[in-house]
């Protein structure tokens with residue numbers, strides 16, 4: 001009964017998913033929501049409030065406390081963690097953690113003291129910038145100009161210098177906090193930080209998540225000397241060499257053996273980004289299957305054999321943990337925008353779905369919303385600026401049903417428009433994430449993409465990806481076997497497109513594109 005544990009430290013929660021490769025069953029699937037369970041961190045949505053909408057940071061100790069809390073809950077629920085043979089997992093991408101001492105010099109954690117109390121004195125920076133941060137316009141321009149332009153950055157790292165990416169964030173830290181920068185011995189991504197905490201050693205960054213830093217030379221699979229130099233002096237000494245995602249990075253620290261009953265010697269496999277991990281968890285790590293993830297951010301991604309970059313400069317190329325690369329377009333106005341409409345208009349998620357399916361029609365009677373409630377990544381909208389077009393009641397925010405359809409139609413149209421560069425025909429799209437069970441959302445996606453939309457049995461594909469990667473790297477299981485047993489889509493929940501809506505959405509897409517470019521040109525004027 002070998003078991004493998006996948007962890008996903010995402011924006012709003014930490015999840016654990018345990019699989020048994022003998023029975024082919026998911027043994028446990030449990031999450032701890034940061035806002036609800038750890039209110040002392042004052043982060044109801046997983047990040048700290050800030051008057052400046054461009055600054056989005058989280059307390060890394062919240063992630064550490066969540067790890068203790070979740071493992072404690074598994075233990076209390078009677079889960080026998082001594083059966084776990086291997087652990088891997090994922091973190092929200094791009095977020096970074098700054099340590100004043102390498103964990104390699106710290107020794108094992110004391111089992112008598114909560115982890116967060118032991119990690120606190122190791123932080124050279126109290127907060128971690130996360131993927132929602134958009135405060136680095138100047139740093140992106142500086143990095144691009146130092147290496148010969150944005151195309152050059154994209155050709156080497158797979159993405160133009162990008163606001164949320166770790167390199168520009170590191171540069172801003174170096175410029176604004178020179179003393180803390182000097183005190184920093186080691187920089188981690190959220191993924192490698194959690195792996196480091198688990199092993200009590202400094203775990204290297206993997207190629208999948210490392211590609212989201214604007215620092216990795218994708219062709220060489222190593223840090224780019226010119227990008228390191230353009231980002232901050234001394235940066236090379238603060239990063240370990242990046243490793244393949246299948247690398248065993250260490251064994252579980254004694255702390256977790258003593259406190260939670262893991263077997264000594266349990267292997268930990270490199271953690272990766274939540275999207276690369278989802279690619280594996282969806283069984284989509286070979287080219288040809290597109291995935292839409294509806295989490296805090298909405299993302300569209302697919303595996304690809306050779307890296308191809310977005311000519312518009314919004315999309316990214318990351319490492320595929322199962323080998324090769326993946327393309328990704330990320331939208332920050334995902335679940336938070338849907339939640340905003342639902343909560344403002346008093347709709348439960350069931351009401352929200354029924355507003356779309358039963359109360360409104362494709363095209364929304366001419367109503368359209370540009371749902372930029374927070375700064376948007378794709379396309380780049382720096383200042384929140386929702387725009388409403390249509391009937392008087394709709395524009396006044398008084399037509400709840402139309403608003404529900406409008407937010408989802410705009411999100412789907414934007415995903416369609418901004419994933420064209422990926423160049424995959426999307427006849428079947430797998431969906432995952434917290435919102436992937438909402439029938440209204442699935443209906444709109446099917447019609448806008450004219451594709452069969454298929455949710456996965458497990459909605460937390462990122463944690464599942466972690467468990468599958470551990471089973472592959474530690475247990476020697478083949479991907480095909482693992483995908484067949486753990487990642488089959490829920491065929492009964494699939495949503496077929498209605499062919500008659502193709503014309504409606506073709507016309508609506510053209511109008512959306514036109515309104516969007518008008519808003520973008522006004523914003524840049």
Ligand code: ADP
Pocket residue numbers: 010011012013294295296297335336338339349350432433434435436437438
């Ligand atoms: P992340 O991994 O980014 O933290 P999740 O994939 O766990 O996010 O998704 C969390 C989000 O899912 C919540 O913010 C919530 O808005 C959304 N969500 C949960 N259930 C539903 C539902 N039935 N319909 C629509 N959205 C939902």
Ligand code: XUL
Pocket residue numbers: 010011091092093094131164212273274275295296297298299316328330
């Ligand atoms: C991807 C991105 C987000 C985060 C949080 O580039 O920024 O999807 O990984 O989920």
